[in-house]
Amino acid sequence: MALTTAVPASASSPPPPVPSDRRRVERIYYLFLLPSVVLFTLAITVPAMIGIFFSFTNSIGFGDWDFIGLTNYIALFSDPAILESYLFTFGFAAVTVVVVNVLAFGLAVGLTARIRFKAALRTVFVIPMVVSGIIIAFVFNFLFSNSLPALGEALGLTWLQTSLLANPDLAWVAIVIVTAWQAIPGTLLIYIAGLLSIPGDVYEAADLDGATKFQQLTRVTLPLVTGYVVINVILGFKGFLNAYDIIVGLTNGGPGTATRSIAMTIVTGFTSGDYAYQMANATVFFVIAIGISLLQLSVTRGRNAL
Amino acid sequence: MSTQPAGVLEDVAAENMLARPPATARTRRPRSAWSTTILLMLCTITVLVPLYVTVSMAFKTPEQAVDGNAFSLPSPLTLDGFVAAWQLTDFPVAFAITVAVTLATVAGTILLAAFASYAIARNWDRRLFRWSFYYLLAAMFIPFPVVALSQIQLTGLVGLDNPAGVTLLHIMFQLSFSVLLFTAFLRSIPLELEEAARIDGASTWQTFRHMIFPMLAPMSATVGIFAFLASWNDFMMPSLITSDPSLQTLPVVQSIFQTQFSNNYNVAFASYLMAMAPAIVVYLFTQRWVMEGVTQGAVKG
Numbered sequence: 332m333a334l335t336t337a338v339p340a341s342a343s344s345p346p347p348p349v350p351s352d353r354r355r356v357e358r359i360y361y362l363f364l365l366p367s368v369v370l371f372t373l374a375i376t377v378p379a380m381i382g383i384f385f386s387f388t389n390s391i392g393f394g395d396w397d398f399i400g401l402t403n404y405i406a407l408f409s410d411p412a413i414l415e416s417y418l419f420t421f422g423f424a425a426v427t428v429v430v431v432n433v434l435a436f437g438l439a440v441g442l443t444a445r446i447r448f449k450a451a452l453r454t455v456f457v458i459p460m461v462v463s464g465i466i467i468a469f470v471f472n473f474l475f476s477n478s479l480p481a482l483g484e485a486l487g488l489t490w491l492q493t494s495l496l497a498n499p500d501l502a503w504v505a506i507v508i509v510t511a512w513q514a515i516p517g518t519l520l521i522y523i524a525g526l527l528s529i530p531g532d533v534y535e536a537a538d539l540d541g542a543t544k545f546q547q548l549t550r551v552t553l554p555l556v557t558g559y560v561v562i563n564v565i566l567g568f569k570g571f572l573n574a575y576d577i578i579v580g581l582t583n584g585g586p587g588t589a590t591r592s593i594a595m596t597i598v599t600g601f602t603s604g605d606y607a608y609q610m611a612n613a614t615v616f617f618v619i620a621i622g623i624s625l626l627q628l629s630v631t632r633g634r635n636a637l
Numbered sequence: 638m639s640t641q642p643a644g645v646l647e648d649v650a651a652e653n654m655l656a657r658p659p660a661t662a663r664t665r666r667p668r669s670a671w672s673t674t675i676l677l678m679l680c681t682i683t684v685l686v687p688l689y690v691t692v693s694m695a696f697k698t699p700e701q702a703v704d705g706n707a708f709s710l711p712s713p714l715t716l717d718g719f720v721a722a723w724q725l726t727d728f729p730v731a732f733a734i735t736v737a738v739t740l741a742t743v744a745g746t747i748l749l750a751a752f753a754s755y756a757i758a759r760n761w762d763r764r765l766f767r768w769s770f771y772y773l774l775a776a777m778f779i780p781f782p783v784v785a786l787s788q789i790q791l792t793g794l795v796g797l798d799n800p801a802g803v804t805l806l807h808i809m810f811q812l813s814f815s816v817l818l819f820t821a822f823l824r825s826i827p828l829e830l831e832e833a834a835r836i837d838g839a840s841t842w843q844t845f846r847h848m849i850f851p852m853l854a855p856m857s858a859t860v861g862i863f864a865f866l867a868s869w870n871d872f873m874m875p876s877l878i879t880s881d882p883s884l885q886t887l888p889v890v891q892s893i894f895q896t897q898f899s900n901n902y903n904v905a906f907a908s909y910l911m912a913m914a915p916a917i918v919v920y921l922f923t924q925r926w927v928m929e930g931v932t933q934g935a936v937k938g
Contacts, residue, residue, distance in 0.1 A: 356760055359841045363756035367749045367812060368769055374809040375776055378787035385787070392790065438680065446674040454924055455681045458688070461920040461927070463870035463888045466909050469895070470687050473694075473902065474707055481705035512683070517931050524932040573780045576872040579892065594782035598877060601789055610786055617783040624778045 379617070385610045392606035403611035413612060415588060416596040419503065423592070424571035427507050427514070432563055435515045439522035440548065453523075460516035468580025471509045472496065475581070499589040502582050506590055509577050514570070518563045525559030526552065558631075565627040569620065691913065694906035695719065702902040718907035725897060726890050726908055727883070735869060735886040735912075738800045742807040742868035743861045746815050749808060750860060751853055754819030755845055770820065776813040781874060789877055798880040806878065807868045814934055815860040821933075822856045823849070859930035862923050869916050887912035 386403055390396035407413050442453055459467070476494040483491025495505045529552065537547045553560075575594040578584060584591035593616055600609025686708075694702055695718050696711040702718075722728065753773065760766040792802040826849070834844050850857075872888040879885055882893055891905075891912055898905035920927060 356763055357841050360756040360760055363752040364769055367753035367773060371773060371809055371812060374806055375779060375784060378784040378791055379779060381787040382784060441673050441677045444673050445670050446677065447670055448674060452677050455684055457928065458684055458917060461866055461916045462913055465872040465888050466891055466913055467687060469891060469909060470691050477705040478707040520928055520931040573782055597782050598785055600786050613783045613786060620780055621778050
């Protein structure tokens with residue numbers, strides 16, 4: 332494990348295509364590689380560098396600016412609005428990861444069992460993945476703020492008569508529901524792959540030993556798909572931290588600022604004049620994203636090197 | 638953005654991905670076929686209800702749509718919502734822009750990623766190419782919100798605060814996932830095939846153009862469909878990058894017209910439906926590649 336992490340390149344590289352490693356590289360290969368690397372540098376690396384640079388200034392997005400050292404960062408950590416957005420986003424991401432993985436795993440077990448209409452059912456369950464997040468959020472917005480209250484009125488249920496989205500303490504639940512609705516298919520497909528990679532004879536052996544279905548699930552299936560659980564949890568958490576589209580469509584950060592995500596706070600720097608300040612926010616967020624990605628690499632590498 | 642799995646460097650039984658389990662595998666298990674099937678069918682309600690609501694609301698009259706009962710069938714059935722939405726949002730223009738951005742993203746992603754991956758896979762023994770691979774993969778560490786502010790500024794400065802700039806950025810954010818898939822696939826193509834072509838006098842370009850690129854077709858399908866979905870459905874990037882509202886893509890148009898839809902819910906839902914339907918239709922015809930792409934993106938490396 333330590334070895335593979337130490338020398339990832341040699342562990343992951345195929346044998347050299349051409350035996351003699353002193354050969355000349357044809358110029359066309361550089362031409363093949365160049366457009367991607369140059370455009371990538373201009374479109375992503377340079378903006379990232381600029382962002383980090385301006386996070387140490389007092390720029391408002393245009394005009395003069397001065398270096399102000401770590402002032403933005405210090406202010407960031409004592410800004411209740413920022414802390415609220417981090418608290419909300421991390422809490423939301425953690426809850427959503429659990430909801431998505433539990434439901435997706437259950438569905439995957441069902442969809443890999445001996446069932447009828449297997450292909451059709453899979454087709455349906457994957458649909459939410461291909462629908463625009465903001466549009467489906469608008470659809471759910473209507474359901475939460477119009478249909479459910481109307482239903483509550485018809486049934487005489489007072490708790491259902493006010494919109495979930497108008498409740499500062501519960502609006503996040505609606506965001507979890509819609510995010511999960513959209514994120515389950517991707518997670519589900521990865522679990523299906525995991526379940527199909529288990530050879531059938533382990534279940535035959537478990538049957539012969541008299542294990543019940545539930546015991547087979549917890550003692551055979553789950554341990555064998557741990558790797559897939561880890562992938563899904565990390566990928567999901569990383570993705571949910573970027574929450575933006577669905578929240579804009581459901582609550583637009585409200586009521587008040589109760590459901591404002593980190594991404595939403597960052598882009599306010601575009602209009603509010605907090606340009607450099609939100610650049611610092613973005614840089615902190617970047618460091619967190621890198622941390623999670625490194626965790627992801629070390630976990631997956633360690634588990635089964637390339 | 639959420640539809641795309643980032644690559645995970647793990648090599649687990651990739652060949653089993655969507656294969657059916659061996660025929661003998663579960664023969665001893667008691668047949669629970671129908672109860673599980675019915676349970677799963679009940680679960681599909683959660684997927685189908687929002688879609689049903691969108692369709693049925695779109696065909697209602699404004700009077701019926703405003704009563705808040707999303708689950709009733711439209712009576713009478715009317716196309717007025719579509720007509721109104723078509724005119725109000727200038728649908729043909731928004732549709733054309735979205736199609737152009739999406740197609741250019743798909744083509745650009747496939748071409749750039751295939752070129753780069755071929756160069757990388759065939760020169761893996763060279764440090765420059767190896768490092769370029771990890772460099773391009775690094776985009777998976779950079780979520781869009783991190784670079785959004787500076788990208789808004791830069792695209793404005795160089796005159797790319799329009800659908801062309803959105804297309805470029807869409808391609809760039811698809812690149813790592815696509816290069817990952819293509820290089821993994823290219824490494825599995827036996828070199829002897831290429832060497833045979835070389836002996837027959839084919840240049841590197843000819844080999845790529847007439848042999849490698851066609852062989853990449855299944856991967857290109859997967860890469861292309863993910864680029865399609867990411868680009869067609871994206872809201873955050875076009876809404877921030879494109880400065881002229883009349884040049885916006887369909888998801889952003891829905892948000893721009895929220896206030897103007899006001900209580901004309903039938904118009905709003907007709908508009909949502911016209912924006913959503915193309916992606917669902919494309920998915921229904923390409924689902925094999927969608928499903929394979931998710932698992933390969935997560936499992937290959």
